[in-house]
Amino acid sequence: MSLSVPHALAVWRRNASMYSRTWKWNILPNFFEPVLYLVSIGIGLGGYINQMGGTTYLVFLAPGLVCVAAMNGASFEVTYNIYVRLVFEKAYDAMLTTPIEPDDVLAGEVLWAITRASIYGGCFFAVVAVAGLAPLPSALWVLPLIPLAGLLFAAIGIAFSLRIPNIDLFSFYFTLFLTPLFLFSDVFFPLKERLPAQWLWLGEALPLLHPVRLARAAFRGEASLILLWDVFYILVVSILLLAWARSGVRRRLTN
Amino acid sequence: MIVQLRAVSKSFGDRLAVDALSLDVPAGICFGLLGPNGAGKTTTLRMIYGVTRPNSGAIQVFGLDISRNPRAVRARLGVTLQQNVLIEALTPEENLRVFGRYHLLREPELSRRIGEVIDFLELGSHAKMPVRQLSGGFQRRLAIALSLMNRPELLILDEPTTGLDPAVRLALWSRIRELRAAGTTVLVTTHYMDEAQRLCDRVAIVLAGKVVEEGPPADLIAAHLAPEAVELDCSPDEEAALLAGDSPSLRRLRVGNRVTFYLDNAAPLIEQIRRQDRGRHRPLVVRPTNLEDIFLALTGTSLEAGL
Ligand SMILES: Nc1ncnc2c1ncn2[C@@H]1O[C@H](COP(=O)(O)OP(=O)(O)OP(=O)(O)O)[C@@H](O)[C@H]1O
Ligand SMILES: [Mg+2]
Numbered sequence: 001m002s003l004s005v006p007h008a009l010a011v012w013r014r015n016a017s018m019y020s021r022t023w024k025w026n027i028l029p030n031f032f033e034p035v036l037y038l039v040s041i042g043i044g045l046g047g048y049i050n051q052m053g054g055t056t057y058l059v060f061l062a063p064g065l066v067c068v069a070a071m072n073g074a075s076f077e078v079t080y081n082i083y084v085r086l087v088f089e090k091a092y093d094a095m096l097t098t099p100i101e102p103d104d105v106l107a108g109e110v111l112w113a114i115t116r117a118s119i120y121g122g123c124f125f126a127v128v129a130v131a132g133l134a135p136l137p138s139a140l141w142v143l144p145l146i147p148l149a150g151l152l153f154a155a156i157g158i159a160f161s162l163r164i165p166n167i168d169l170f171s172f173y174f175t176l177f178l179t180p181l182f183l184f185s186d187v188f189f190p191l192k193e194r195l196p197a198q199w200l201w202l203g204e205a206l207p208l209l210h211p212v213r214l215a216r217a218a219f220r221g222e223a224s225l226i227l228l229w230d231v232f233y234i235l236v237v238s239i240l241l242l243a244w245a246r247s248g249v250r251r252r253l254t255n
Numbered sequence: 256m257i258v259q260l261r262a263v264s265k266s267f268g269d270r271l272a273v274d275a276l277s278l279d280v281p282a283g284i285c286f287g288l289l290g291p292n293g294a295g296k297t298t299t300l301r302m303i304y305g306v307t308r309p310n311s312g313a314i315q316v317f318g319l320d321i322s323r324n325p326r327a328v329r330a331r332l333g334v335t336l337q338q339n340v341l342i343e344a345l346t347p348e349e350n351l352r353v354f355g356r357y358h359l360l361r362e363p364e365l366s367r368r369i370g371e372v373i374d375f376l377e378l379g380s381h382a383k384m385p386v387r388q389l390s391g392g393f394q395r396r397l398a399i400a401l402s403l404m405n406r407p408e409l410l411i412l413d414e415p416t417t418g419l420d421p422a423v424r425l426a427l428w429s430r431i432r433e434l435r436a437a438g439t440t441v442l443v444t445t446h447y448m449d450e451a452q453r454l455c456d457r458v459a460i461v462l463a464g465k466v467v468e469e470g471p472p473a474d475l476i477a478a479h480l481a482p483e484a485v486e487l488d489c490s491p492d493e494e495a496a497l498l499a500g501d502s503p504s505l506r507r508l509r510v511g512n513r514v515t516f517y518l519d520n521a522a523p524l525i526e527q528i529r530r531q532d533r534g535r536h537r538p539l540v541v542r543p544t545n546l547e548d549i550f551l552a553l554t555g556t557s558l559e560a561g562l
Contacts, residue, residue, distance in 0.1 A: 004326070010356040014342075017353050021344055090340045096306045097334035097402070098357035099326040254306045255267070 003103045011095065011108025012115070019116075030069070030123035037065055038131060041188070053190050053216075062133040063215035064187030066124045066142055070149040071208055073120030075178055077113040078157035079170045087167075092253050102250040110154045110242065117150025138221030145218065149211035152234045155241040156207060162248035181208040186216070210234050256315070257282045257409055257440045258303055263312030264464075265298055272298045274464035275312070285431065285441040287455035287472075289448070289546075291554050295464040296444040297337055300411055303442070304334055316409065330358065333407030337414050337444075339398040343387035347378050347397045350386060351404060358405040372400040375430065392423045399427070403434075410434060412443040416450060428454050448547035458546070460553050467553055472546045479549050480506060483521040486540040487528070488512050497531045508551055517544055 019026065038058065046057030053060050085091040092105055125142055128134050134142070160173050184191060185208035195203050203209060210230035217227055258280035265273040273295040280286045288296050301307035302314055305325040314321045316328045342350050351369045360368060373379050376396045381389055386397065399415055412431075416424045431454060435441055445451055451458050452472045459469040468475055476482070489497065494514055498505070505524075506517045518524060521541050528537065 006359050013356050014353045017349060018342060018344060093336060094340035095357055097304060099330045100357055101326065
């Protein structure tokens with residue numbers, strides 16, 4: 001194990017320096033998106049739905065979308081943006097002339113992806129809260145959950161990014177992996193009420209399902225044992241994928 | 256020795272990039288690594304700072320095994336990569352700040368050091384403009400400035416002056432000499448033989464991953480070619496006529512229609528050429544033999560001895 005936290009933070013600082021140049025313009029769209037979703041689907045579509053999962057459709061929808069925002073924030077960072085830094089900006093070539101090691105790069109990038117997930121998810125949550133859809137204080141449990149979802153999708157995205165030879169393949173990741181997750185992970189309807197019992201295990205395999213279930217529980221202020229499984233899933237999958245990614249990052253950055 | 260390579264080999268697939276290469280770089284000198292494109296210079300440098308792992312052989316830097324101590328070694332050296340790695344959206348000052356943090360420099364030391372390298376490489380005039388708006392020469396100087404942030408004991412420069420105008424190149428040489436005078440060991444690659452000759456205390460000529468010659472430039476020149484060179488334009492037929500029966504062991508280098516002769520004393524040859532030319536005043540260049548001649552003699556294919 002050769003992780004040095006100060007060096008990982010230096011990697012994180014590089015990304016933060018670049019982001020802070022343009023943060024005003026980067027952060028603005030994060031507020032429009034939730035408004036558009038909540039108005040279109042929550043109010044527009046929701047107008048035809050009396051209730052879902054025991055609440056109005058708008059209230060049902062909000063926590064899941066917060067998680068989706070976190071997922072997207074992390075995913076963009078560890079796919080397109082890491083690829084740009086690796087291939088076009090050659091940032092890691094410069095880092096590896098200093099005491100920074102590949103493990104520090106991995107940790108710094110994951111931390112940065114979590115940061116971006118937190119910005120995305122946090123903005124979404126702020127809009128939801130202002131719209132009165134987040135019962136306080138219990139909904140505040142979402143705040144630690146957003147970086148956790150960021151960690152999960154950073155780990156999955158990095159594992160995928162390390163395997164692909166060129167940037168064009170990222171669109172498969174988005175259309176064939178993230179989009180189905182978005183549509184089928186309890187965000188728009190309770191999956192377990194629509195899925196035949198013998199297929200429920202498949203639903204449990206979907207990564208996004210777990211943060212969404214946790215977020216919804218936070219909004220409702222209801223704790224249950226299954227939430228432990230959700231946290232366990234997120235942590236174990238993240239740790240396993242990141243452990244596996246270590247050798248891949250080393251292979252990509254050194255030869 | 257600051258850098259010591261022993262029988263180091265590296266292959267990429269079935270291409271052997273570095274072939275049982277051995278090298279010693281003593282402390283406090285400027286050492287030049289010369290060689291044609293693809294000779295394995297960059298690969299050798301990457302192995303020295305530990306991002307390329309040799310297939311066999313041993314590498315010590317500062318007396319430490321680089322494969323076991325990459326962090327400790329890299330903390331003490333600086334590298335200017337062959338291609339600039341700069342953050343184009345940020346200013347030179349911000350680039351230096353980001354890079355200084357890779358070395359864990361903290362305020363106020365970080366800002367102080369940024370000021371020093373900006374002064375040293377004369378970056379002050381554009382220190383607050385985005386890098387993408389700066390000229391290529393300015394960007395190159397910034398890339399070199401980055402590698403000085405940690406006050407390296409060993410400075411590795413991979414073709415530092417490619418693309419620089421003559422004035423900037425001269426200024427850079429004098430900066431490199433200043434660093435050397437202050438005790439920094441410099442390991443530099445270049446394709447400019449005049450640069451190597453003027454700047455380097457020792458050079459190694461690398462060919463197909465092997466060191467074919469190593470030593471002070473003056474010694475290399477003396478060991479391989481006579482000290483005076485005569486250059487002129489003439490076809491191979493004309494050349495035979497000019498030399499008619501003379502100088503059977505004369506060393507020459509021909510590239511297209513340009514031929515260079517190497518001799519201990521140029522005067523008799525010049526006289527003979529003038530005689531054979533019968534009044535026609537053919538332009539001749541008479542100059543001291545230089546490192547470029549040696550480089551071409553060792554790496555080129557068109558050098559022959561005799562007629
Ligand atoms: N990552 C790599 N994968 C495959 N081949 C490589 C790799 N890096 C270098 N090579 C090959 O190794 C050989 C040496 O390359 P290297 O870059 O060290 O040469 P160089 O002396 O620095 O050349 P130049 O003067 O053009 O910079 C070349 O044949 C090159 O194609
Ligand atoms: Mg090179």
